[in-house]
Amino acid sequence: MTNTNTKKRIFISACEPSADVHCARLIESLNELAAKTPGWEEGVEWVGVGGDKMKQAGCELMENTAQRAAMLHHAFGQVGFYYGLLKRIGSYFETNKVDLVIVCDSPAFNFHVARLAKRTGTKVLFYVAPQLWAWAAWRIWKLRMWCDKLACILPFEEEWFSSRGVNAVFVGNPLLDELDDLLWEKRREYADYDPWQARMALFPGSRTAEIQKLWPAMQRIAMNLQVNWPRITFVVGAPNQERLQMLMDKELRGFNCKYTISGVAQTAASVDMALVASGSATLEVAAAGCPMIIMYQSSRILWHLVGRWLVRTRFLSLVNILAGREVVPEFMPYFRSLKPIQKTCNSLLSSKLRLMKVSSELVDVVKPLAQGYASEKVAALVVEMLS
Secondary structure, eight states, rough: OOOOOOOOOEEEEOOOOOHHHHHHHHHHHHHHHTTTSTTTTTTTEEEEEOOOOHHHOEEEEEEEEEGGOOOGGGGGGHHHHHHHHHHHHHHHHHHHSSSSSEEEHHHHHHHHHHHHHHHHEEEEESSSSOTTTTTOGHHHHHHHHSSSSSEEETHHHHHHHHTTOOEEEEEOGGTTTOOOGGGOOOOOOOOOOGGGGGGGEEEOOOSHHHHHHHHHHHHHHHHHHHHOTOOOEEEOSSSHHHHHHHHHHHHOTTTTOOOOOSHHHHHHSSSSSEESSSHHHHHHHHHTTOEEEEOOOOEEEEEEEEIIHHSSSHHHHHHHHTTOOOOOOOSSOSSSSSSHHHHHHHHTEEEEHHHHHHHHHHHHHGGGGSSSOOOHHHHHHHHEEEE
16 A cells, blocks of 8 residues: 555656646646645645646646647657667666556557556546547447546546446536636627638647648638638637747738737637547537537548548547537548638537527537536545545
Protein backbone atom coordinates (compact mmCIF):
# COMPACT_ATOMS: atom_id res chain seq x y z
CA MET A 1 0.00 0.00 0.00
CA THR A 2 1.19 3.51 -0.82
CA ASN A 3 2.51 5.43 2.19
CA THR A 4 -0.05 8.23 2.62
CA ASN A 5 2.17 10.30 4.93
CA THR A 6 4.87 11.13 2.39
CA LYS A 7 4.98 13.42 -0.60
CA LYS A 8 3.37 11.79 -3.60
CA ARG A 9 5.20 11.65 -6.92
CA ILE A 10 2.96 11.51 -9.97
CA PHE A 11 4.16 11.13 -13.55
CA ILE A 12 1.79 12.71 -16.08
CA SER A 13 1.92 12.41 -19.87
CA ALA A 14 0.29 14.65 -22.49
CA CYS A 15 1.21 15.07 -26.16
CA GLU A 16 -1.42 17.45 -27.55
CA PRO A 17 -2.07 21.12 -26.73
CA SER A 18 -5.59 20.23 -25.58
CA ALA A 19 -4.25 17.49 -23.29
CA ASP A 20 -1.70 19.97 -21.93
CA VAL A 21 -4.60 22.21 -20.85
CA HIS A 22 -6.56 19.30 -19.32
CA CYS A 23 -3.53 18.09 -17.37
CA ALA A 24 -2.64 21.57 -16.15
CA ARG A 25 -6.13 21.94 -14.70
CA LEU A 26 -5.87 18.50 -13.13
CA ILE A 27 -2.53 19.42 -11.52
CA GLU A 28 -4.07 22.57 -10.04
CA SER A 29 -7.17 20.70 -8.85
CA LEU A 30 -5.21 17.89 -7.21
CA ASN A 31 -2.83 20.33 -5.51
CA GLU A 32 -5.85 22.11 -4.02
CA LEU A 33 -7.44 18.83 -2.96
CA ALA A 34 -4.19 17.53 -1.45
CA ALA A 35 -3.97 20.57 0.81
CA LYS A 36 -7.32 19.57 2.33
CA THR A 37 -6.81 15.78 2.44
CA PRO A 38 -5.39 14.02 5.54
CA GLY A 39 -2.16 12.20 4.70
CA TRP A 40 -1.46 14.45 1.71
CA GLU A 41 -0.03 17.35 3.69
CA GLU A 42 3.36 16.98 2.02
CA GLY A 43 1.74 17.69 -1.34
CA VAL A 44 2.45 16.28 -4.80
CA GLU A 45 5.62 16.24 -6.86
CA TRP A 46 4.74 16.38 -10.55
CA VAL A 47 7.02 15.21 -13.32
CA GLY A 48 6.21 14.21 -16.88
CA VAL A 49 5.94 15.22 -20.52
CA GLY A 50 3.55 17.86 -21.82
CA GLY A 51 3.43 21.55 -22.58
CA ASP A 52 3.78 25.05 -21.22
CA LYS A 53 0.46 24.97 -19.35
CA MET A 54 1.57 21.96 -17.32
CA LYS A 55 4.92 23.59 -16.63
CA GLN A 56 3.21 26.74 -15.38
CA ALA A 57 1.00 24.58 -13.12
CA GLY A 58 4.10 23.13 -11.46
CA CYS A 59 5.07 20.06 -13.47
CA GLU A 60 8.74 19.37 -14.14
CA LEU A 61 8.88 18.52 -17.83
CA MET A 62 11.23 15.91 -19.22
CA GLU A 63 10.25 17.09 -22.70
CA ASN A 64 7.80 19.56 -24.24
CA THR A 65 5.73 17.17 -26.35
CA ALA A 66 2.82 19.57 -26.93
CA GLN A 67 4.99 21.57 -29.33
CA ARG A 68 5.51 18.45 -31.42
CA ALA A 69 1.86 17.47 -31.70
CA ALA A 70 1.01 15.62 -34.92
CA MET A 71 -1.70 13.34 -36.24
CA LEU A 72 -1.93 10.26 -38.45
CA HIS A 73 0.75 10.07 -41.16
CA HIS A 74 2.29 13.36 -40.03
CA ALA A 75 3.58 11.59 -36.89
CA PHE A 76 5.70 9.11 -38.81
CA GLY A 77 8.59 11.53 -39.17
CA GLN A 78 8.90 11.79 -35.38
CA VAL A 79 9.15 8.09 -34.57
CA GLY A 80 12.82 8.35 -33.63
CA PHE A 81 12.20 11.18 -31.18
CA TYR A 82 9.35 9.38 -29.41
CA TYR A 83 11.25 6.09 -29.30
CA GLY A 84 14.12 7.84 -27.53
CA LEU A 85 11.71 9.61 -25.17
CA LEU A 86 10.07 6.33 -24.21
CA LYS A 87 13.48 4.90 -23.34
CA ARG A 88 14.10 7.89 -21.06
CA ILE A 89 10.69 7.48 -19.42
CA GLY A 90 11.28 3.76 -18.87
CA SER A 91 14.63 4.51 -17.28
CA TYR A 92 12.99 7.09 -15.02
CA PHE A 93 10.40 4.56 -13.82
CA GLU A 94 13.13 2.04 -13.05
CA THR A 95 15.27 4.46 -11.02
CA ASN A 96 12.59 6.58 -9.28
CA LYS A 97 9.67 5.73 -7.05
CA VAL A 98 6.46 6.85 -8.76
CA ASP A 99 3.13 6.55 -6.95
CA LEU A 100 0.88 6.94 -9.97
CA VAL A 101 1.13 7.46 -13.73
CA ILE A 102 -1.55 9.54 -15.46
CA VAL A 103 -1.73 9.45 -19.24
CA CYS A 104 -4.00 11.83 -21.16
CA ASP A 105 -5.27 11.08 -24.67
CA SER A 106 -2.76 10.22 -27.48
CA PRO A 107 -2.97 6.41 -27.15
CA ALA A 108 -0.33 5.81 -29.84
CA PHE A 109 2.25 7.17 -27.39
CA ASN A 110 0.56 6.76 -24.03
CA PHE A 111 -0.15 3.05 -24.39
CA HIS A 112 3.63 2.63 -24.32
CA VAL A 113 3.97 4.90 -21.27
CA ALA A 114 1.30 2.85 -19.48
CA ARG A 115 3.04 -0.42 -20.37
CA LEU A 116 6.33 0.88 -18.98
CA ALA A 117 4.57 1.94 -15.77
CA LYS A 118 2.89 -1.42 -15.25
CA ARG A 119 6.23 -3.15 -15.83
CA THR A 120 7.44 -1.48 -12.62
CA GLY A 121 4.20 -2.20 -10.76
CA THR A 122 2.90 1.39 -10.88
CA LYS A 123 -0.81 2.14 -11.05
CA VAL A 124 -2.07 3.89 -14.20
CA LEU A 125 -4.96 6.29 -14.67
CA PHE A 126 -6.10 7.01 -18.24
CA TYR A 127 -7.66 10.48 -18.54
CA VAL A 128 -9.60 10.88 -21.82
CA ALA A 129 -10.43 7.46 -23.21
CA PRO A 130 -8.83 6.30 -26.46
CA GLN A 131 -11.53 6.20 -29.12
CA LEU A 132 -11.48 2.45 -29.56
CA TRP A 133 -15.22 2.50 -30.16
CA ALA A 134 -14.50 4.33 -33.43
CA TRP A 135 -11.65 2.20 -34.74
CA ALA A 136 -9.24 -0.57 -33.70
CA ALA A 137 -11.54 -1.93 -30.99
CA TRP A 138 -9.30 -5.00 -30.80
CA ARG A 139 -6.83 -2.88 -28.81
CA ILE A 140 -9.15 -3.08 -25.79
CA TRP A 141 -6.86 -5.78 -24.31
CA LYS A 142 -4.20 -3.12 -23.86
CA LEU A 143 -6.50 -1.09 -21.63
CA ARG A 144 -7.45 -4.15 -19.62
CA MET A 145 -3.77 -4.90 -19.02
CA TRP A 146 -2.33 -1.43 -18.53
CA CYS A 147 -5.19 0.66 -17.12
CA ASP A 148 -6.29 0.63 -13.46
CA LYS A 149 -8.87 3.39 -13.94
CA LEU A 150 -10.30 5.07 -17.05
CA ALA A 151 -11.75 8.59 -16.80
CA CYS A 152 -14.12 9.02 -19.78
CA ILE A 153 -15.18 12.41 -21.14
CA LEU A 154 -17.99 11.26 -23.46
CA PRO A 155 -21.23 9.97 -21.85
CA PHE A 156 -21.58 6.70 -23.77
CA GLU A 157 -17.98 5.63 -23.15
CA GLU A 158 -18.46 4.48 -19.55
CA GLU A 159 -20.86 1.70 -20.53
CA TRP A 160 -18.91 0.80 -23.68
CA PHE A 161 -15.61 0.29 -21.85
CA SER A 162 -17.13 -1.18 -18.67
CA SER A 163 -18.92 -3.87 -20.68
CA ARG A 164 -15.52 -4.86 -22.07
CA GLY A 165 -13.81 -5.30 -18.74
CA VAL A 166 -12.29 -1.84 -18.20
CA ASN A 167 -12.78 0.04 -14.91
CA ALA A 168 -14.32 3.16 -16.44
CA VAL A 169 -16.19 6.20 -15.12
CA PHE A 170 -17.64 9.27 -16.86
CA VAL A 171 -16.27 12.50 -15.35
CA GLY A 172 -17.69 15.12 -17.70
CA ASN A 173 -15.85 16.96 -20.42
CA PRO A 174 -13.00 19.26 -19.31
CA LEU A 175 -13.37 21.36 -22.46
CA LEU A 176 -16.68 22.64 -21.18
CA ASP A 177 -15.67 23.26 -17.56
CA GLU A 178 -14.51 26.80 -18.12
CA LEU A 179 -17.34 27.98 -20.34
CA ASP A 180 -19.56 30.82 -19.25
CA ASP A 181 -22.95 29.45 -18.18
CA LEU A 182 -24.54 31.93 -20.55
CA LEU A 183 -23.19 29.94 -23.47
CA TRP A 184 -25.87 27.38 -22.80
CA GLU A 185 -28.48 30.00 -23.66
CA LYS A 186 -26.97 30.49 -27.11
CA ARG A 187 -29.78 28.94 -29.11
CA ARG A 188 -29.57 31.46 -31.89
CA GLU A 189 -32.73 33.16 -33.12
CA TYR A 190 -30.90 35.12 -35.84
CA ALA A 191 -33.51 37.85 -35.45
CA ASP A 192 -31.32 40.51 -37.07
CA TYR A 193 -29.36 38.16 -39.30
CA ASP A 194 -28.31 39.59 -42.64
CA PRO A 195 -26.50 37.09 -44.89
CA TRP A 196 -24.93 39.96 -46.79
CA GLN A 197 -23.13 41.02 -43.62
CA ALA A 198 -22.54 37.60 -42.10
CA ARG A 199 -19.71 36.94 -39.66
CA MET A 200 -17.82 33.68 -40.02
CA ALA A 201 -15.10 32.10 -37.86
CA LEU A 202 -12.29 29.93 -39.16
CA PHE A 203 -10.63 27.43 -36.81
CA PRO A 204 -7.84 25.66 -38.72
CA GLY A 205 -6.59 23.72 -35.68
CA SER A 206 -3.63 23.96 -33.32
CA ARG A 207 -1.25 21.39 -34.76
CA THR A 208 1.38 22.41 -37.27
CA ALA A 209 0.22 19.72 -39.71
CA GLU A 210 -3.39 20.92 -39.50
CA ILE A 211 -2.39 24.51 -40.18
CA GLN A 212 -0.27 23.49 -43.14
CA LYS A 213 -3.08 21.45 -44.69
CA LEU A 214 -6.27 23.24 -43.66
CA TRP A 215 -5.38 26.91 -43.36
CA PRO A 216 -4.70 27.54 -47.09
CA ALA A 217 -7.87 25.63 -47.98
CA MET A 218 -9.99 27.60 -45.51
CA GLN A 219 -8.66 30.87 -46.90
CA ARG A 220 -9.51 29.86 -50.47
CA ILE A 221 -13.03 28.90 -49.39
CA ALA A 222 -13.39 32.25 -47.60
CA MET A 223 -12.22 34.27 -50.60
CA ASN A 224 -14.60 32.37 -52.88
CA LEU A 225 -17.48 33.09 -50.48
CA GLN A 226 -16.70 36.80 -50.75
CA VAL A 227 -17.58 36.63 -54.43
CA ASN A 228 -21.23 35.90 -53.49
CA TRP A 229 -21.23 37.77 -50.17
CA PRO A 230 -18.92 40.80 -50.63
CA ARG A 231 -19.48 42.16 -47.11
CA ILE A 232 -18.94 38.90 -45.22
CA THR A 233 -16.25 39.17 -42.52
CA PHE A 234 -13.95 36.54 -41.07
CA VAL A 235 -12.36 36.03 -37.67
CA VAL A 236 -9.61 33.44 -37.27
CA GLY A 237 -9.04 31.72 -33.94
CA ALA A 238 -5.60 30.62 -32.72
CA PRO A 239 -4.79 28.86 -29.41
CA ASN A 240 -1.71 30.96 -28.63
CA GLN A 241 0.61 33.66 -29.96
CA GLU A 242 2.95 31.17 -31.61
CA ARG A 243 0.17 29.59 -33.67
CA LEU A 244 -1.32 33.00 -34.44
CA GLN A 245 2.00 34.08 -35.92
CA MET A 246 2.14 30.88 -37.97
CA LEU A 247 -1.30 31.65 -39.39
CA MET A 248 -0.33 35.22 -40.23
CA ASP A 249 2.86 34.04 -41.94
CA LYS A 250 0.82 31.74 -44.17
CA GLU A 251 -1.87 34.27 -45.06
CA LEU A 252 -2.74 34.23 -48.76
CA ARG A 253 -2.61 37.40 -50.79
CA GLY A 254 -6.02 38.99 -51.03
CA PHE A 255 -7.42 37.42 -47.86
CA ASN A 256 -8.63 39.77 -45.13
CA CYS A 257 -9.58 38.74 -41.63
CA LYS A 258 -9.34 39.54 -37.93
CA TYR A 259 -7.10 37.29 -35.80
CA THR A 260 -7.84 36.41 -32.18
CA ILE A 261 -6.43 34.18 -29.46
CA SER A 262 -9.67 34.23 -27.48
CA GLY A 263 -11.21 30.92 -26.44
CA VAL A 264 -12.86 28.87 -29.18
CA ALA A 265 -16.32 29.03 -27.60
CA GLN A 266 -16.07 32.77 -26.97
CA THR A 267 -15.04 33.41 -30.57
CA ALA A 268 -17.75 31.11 -31.91
CA ALA A 269 -20.34 32.94 -29.80
CA SER A 270 -19.56 36.17 -31.67
CA VAL A 271 -20.17 34.88 -35.22
CA ASP A 272 -23.00 33.46 -37.31
CA MET A 273 -21.29 30.23 -38.41
CA ALA A 274 -17.86 28.59 -38.49
CA LEU A 275 -15.54 26.41 -40.53
CA VAL A 276 -13.73 24.10 -38.10
CA ALA A 277 -10.92 21.55 -38.20
CA SER A 278 -12.12 18.23 -36.85
CA GLY A 279 -11.26 17.68 -33.21
CA SER A 280 -12.16 18.80 -29.71
CA ALA A 281 -12.75 22.40 -30.84
CA THR A 282 -15.98 21.26 -32.49
CA LEU A 283 -17.48 20.63 -29.04
CA GLU A 284 -16.66 24.16 -27.91
CA VAL A 285 -18.16 25.61 -31.08
CA ALA A 286 -21.26 23.48 -30.50
CA ALA A 287 -21.51 24.70 -26.89
CA ALA A 288 -21.73 28.24 -28.24
CA GLY A 289 -24.67 27.19 -30.42
CA CYS A 290 -22.69 28.09 -33.52
CA PRO A 291 -23.57 26.24 -36.76
CA MET A 292 -20.44 24.84 -38.37
CA ILE A 293 -18.94 22.83 -41.19
CA ILE A 294 -16.23 20.38 -40.17
CA MET A 295 -13.30 19.47 -42.37
CA TYR A 296 -10.09 17.47 -42.16
CA GLN A 297 -7.41 16.52 -44.66
CA SER A 298 -5.46 13.28 -44.79
CA SER A 299 -3.33 11.24 -47.15
CA ARG A 300 -5.60 9.89 -49.88
CA ILE A 301 -3.45 6.77 -50.27
CA LEU A 302 -3.42 5.97 -46.53
CA TRP A 303 -7.14 6.67 -46.22
CA HIS A 304 -8.13 4.29 -49.01
CA LEU A 305 -5.58 1.60 -48.08
CA VAL A 306 -6.07 1.66 -44.32
CA GLY A 307 -8.22 4.43 -42.82
CA ARG A 308 -11.62 3.70 -44.30
CA TRP A 309 -11.31 0.02 -43.36
CA LEU A 310 -10.43 0.74 -39.72
CA VAL A 311 -13.15 3.30 -38.96
CA ARG A 312 -16.22 1.67 -37.43
CA THR A 313 -18.46 4.70 -36.89
CA ARG A 314 -20.99 6.10 -39.33
CA PHE A 315 -19.67 9.61 -38.74
CA LEU A 316 -16.17 10.88 -37.99
CA SER A 317 -16.76 14.20 -36.20
CA LEU A 318 -17.43 14.17 -32.44
CA VAL A 319 -20.57 16.29 -32.76
CA ASN A 320 -22.24 13.91 -35.21
CA ILE A 321 -21.04 10.82 -33.33
CA LEU A 322 -22.66 12.12 -30.14
CA ALA A 323 -25.86 12.97 -32.00
CA GLY A 324 -25.94 9.68 -33.89
CA ARG A 325 -26.83 11.60 -37.03
CA GLU A 326 -25.50 14.39 -39.21
CA VAL A 327 -26.29 17.57 -37.34
CA VAL A 328 -23.50 19.46 -39.11
CA PRO A 329 -21.88 18.74 -42.50
CA GLU A 330 -18.55 16.99 -42.26
CA PHE A 331 -15.92 16.69 -44.99
CA MET A 332 -13.51 14.17 -43.49
CA PRO A 333 -11.34 13.73 -45.35
CA TYR A 334 -11.69 15.82 -48.51
CA PHE A 335 -9.33 15.30 -51.45
CA ARG A 336 -10.25 16.54 -54.87
CA SER A 337 -12.08 19.84 -54.60
CA LEU A 338 -13.13 22.56 -52.19
CA LYS A 339 -16.26 23.30 -54.19
CA PRO A 340 -18.57 20.97 -52.19
CA ILE A 341 -17.48 22.67 -48.96
CA GLN A 342 -17.97 26.10 -50.48
CA LYS A 343 -21.42 25.10 -51.78
CA THR A 344 -22.45 23.91 -48.31
CA CYS A 345 -21.21 27.18 -46.78
CA ASN A 346 -23.34 29.15 -49.23
CA SER A 347 -26.34 27.00 -48.43
CA LEU A 348 -26.03 27.59 -44.69
CA LEU A 349 -25.37 31.30 -45.01
CA SER A 350 -28.47 31.81 -47.15
CA SER A 351 -30.88 29.96 -44.83
CA LYS A 352 -31.82 31.69 -41.59
CA LEU A 353 -34.17 28.85 -40.61
CA ARG A 354 -31.49 26.21 -41.12
CA LEU A 355 -29.00 28.20 -39.04
CA MET A 356 -31.55 28.45 -36.21
CA LYS A 357 -32.30 24.72 -36.35
CA VAL A 358 -28.64 23.66 -36.31
CA SER A 359 -27.85 26.06 -33.45
CA SER A 360 -30.55 24.56 -31.23
CA GLU A 361 -29.59 20.99 -32.07
CA LEU A 362 -25.91 21.62 -31.26
CA VAL A 363 -26.71 22.88 -27.76
CA ASP A 364 -28.82 19.77 -27.15
CA VAL A 365 -25.97 17.52 -28.32
CA VAL A 366 -23.30 18.90 -25.98
CA LYS A 367 -25.38 19.59 -22.86
CA PRO A 368 -24.95 16.05 -21.47
CA LEU A 369 -21.17 16.59 -21.53
CA ALA A 370 -21.36 19.61 -19.24
CA GLN A 371 -21.30 17.74 -15.95
CA GLY A 372 -18.95 20.39 -14.61
CA TYR A 373 -15.67 20.18 -12.74
CA ALA A 374 -14.13 17.27 -14.65
CA SER A 375 -10.64 18.04 -13.32
CA GLU A 376 -11.93 18.04 -9.73
CA LYS A 377 -13.59 14.66 -10.28
CA VAL A 378 -10.40 13.19 -11.72
CA ALA A 379 -8.42 14.64 -8.80
CA ALA A 380 -10.77 12.82 -6.43
CA LEU A 381 -10.17 9.60 -8.39
CA VAL A 382 -6.41 10.05 -7.90
CA VAL A 383 -6.80 10.42 -4.13
CA GLU A 384 -9.04 7.35 -4.09
CA MET A 385 -6.53 5.30 -6.09
CA LEU A 386 -3.69 6.20 -3.72
CA SER A 387 -5.61 5.77 -0.46
